Amino acid sequence: MMSIPDSGPWRLTDATVPIGMVAPPVAAKLGLKPTQDGCYRLILDIDGDGDIEAIWPTGGAPETQSTTVRAGNAHVWTRMADLHTHIDKSQTWARAPNRDGTFNGAKEAAKADRTAPWSREDATARMEFALKCALAHGTRSIRTHLDSQKGRTQPTWEAFADLRDSWAGRIALQPCASLGAAKLMDGYGEEVAALTAQYGGVLGPVLYPGPEAAAQVRRAFDLAERHDLPIDFHTDENLDPDSSGLSLIAEEAIRRRWQGSIVCGHCCSLSLKPADEAQRVADRVAEAGIGVVALPMTNIYLLGREATSTPVYRGLAPIHLLRAAGVAVAFGSDNCRDAFHPYGDHDLVEVFRETARIGHADMSWGPWADAVAAVPDRLIGLQETNSLKPGAAADLVIFRGRSFSEVFSRLGAPRIIVVKGRALSEAEATPPAFSELDGLSGLAPAE
Incomplete structure (x- = not known):
């Protein structure tokens, strides 16, 4: 070359x-x-x-x-800019595999890995491995969701903060506190929001369907308002056309006349709603100023999986509908080599290729290129678009x-x-060998 x-x-x-x-x-x-x-x-x-x-x-x-x-x-x-990653989970597939390939299977495997003894060496090495991959593939900005469960939050965030400092000038890094929205409802919600503000991060509730979802959305907005935080929801990561998390979030933002930054990740179920209802939701999302990040590599892998059948519906937000409505749409890598997705290399070129092919955006590659560059960079907000x-x-x-x-x-x-x-030097421009992690607990490939 x-x-x-x-x-x-x-x-x-x-x-x-x-x-x-x-x-x-x-x-x-x-x-x-x-x-x-x-x-x-x-x-x-x-x-x-x-x-x-x-x-x-x-x-x-x-x-x-x-x-x-x-x-x-x-x-x-x-x-490029990656709006939605999980580098603290990255590279754990070997020790926490998802044996049935389902969303619930991934949650259980991740939970089991989370209860193992925490090691700063392990967390730092895996996160740095992810950053080496991202740099070699051409990424300059990353927002990463960090598991923020009781007893694990502070040390993980401290390890991340050290990496953020050491990687300054190569990749700009932004943390997002990731935990179930229900866990924000008590005093721990205030604790997490204060910690997030301390580290210059983003509040990242994971919203599940259910009768308490509306109250959980209100609580997330209350915390974000009190601590002056951007919000980044996981929502509607399912194939249920009745799932309404994105709509709840948009209506709450409009009711409050919210001026802060809001991103919603996944939003898969919107693609299964009747056309008129999906259009109404998309219009309200645009009115609320919410950005949406599509994450199909993980969701195509997880959703609609049945052991004895070929999937019919796939896990991709309706990117054309949202963009036509005026919504800022980004593509993100999400999970890489963990219980939620055993593949991936933090390579936004692969993400762009797969998202556009799956979502039939390949007839307009050029305009969609902003979904891995200008749009996510603006929504991350760490540096000039x-x-x-x-x-x-x-x-x-x-x-x-x-x-x-x-x-x-x-x-x-x-x-x-x-x-x-x-x-970049040849060493920096070459993705790291997986064997770099072999000395860490349970990460060498099974013999």
Whole structure:
């Protein structure tokens, strides 16, 4: 692949960039015309500080004295943002497998692993492994849900905070307190909310269907309001058309005229509601300003599983309906190699490919590219929204493929990762070997 300069300004020519990764004012100012694949052909000038100095349409740039790197029409993306992960569970499949592949089976396996003796070495090593994977694949921002059960919360968050500091400048990290919404109803709810505020995190209730769901939603909003916290719900992670968590959350946000950030993850059951009802819910979600993150890799694996039958309904939020209604839609990696999903590598290229293919967004790849970049970056809110524009950091992912078909047809999609104008070293750009974790309790593969 091409060689990126180690210092000084440089120019990248013949870059094929998805239109969802270019700031709209830049595209308008330059009069850019998309290709049939939904991309722009661009030239990028990178200054000596690693920022984008200028953007030009291919064939429209002035002469330069800078080193020129030719992309050869290869895809060039911005580095990506993962709105919904669980790095504290990552890489535990070997010791906490889900033997029946169901959602309830995953919960029981995760619960069993949670009751084992906690080790800071174990938690730190697995979370760092996840971050090494994400960096090598081209991720720059992550919101991770952290199990926040009584007796386990403080040490996990302390370990995470150390990693957040040591990874600053490579990946921006944001914690989200994850626990059943019912567990927020007593004094522990105040304790968790205060801890979340202390660590600059997000309140992350897991909302299950039931008669108490409305009260639990109100309690979550009360806590978030009192402690000035964003909210990120797990909700409607099922295939029951009567599941109404997303609707409850939207109505509560509208009733309160909520101005804070709200994200809802999963939202699978919305795809099974009658069309008119689904449209009504989507419109209310847009009115409430709620972002939705679709997580199909985990939900396709878990939901609708019956031992003797092929699944009919699949676990994907209705991404087209939500986006058409004006909802900010993101795609996230969710669980990687744990009881909820035994696969995955914190690779948002894989997430984008699988979500778009499963959800038939592959007819408009280019516009949907913002679902793994600008949209989740804005909802995470840790740094400037991730779009190509002058003045932005040159955080890039450069592929060999020249089209979406070429990029997505090769498992692992070979790529160069550029952070602030400089390519990662070969070691950083290579996902870690799974054997790195063999010394930890129960993580070596079974013989």
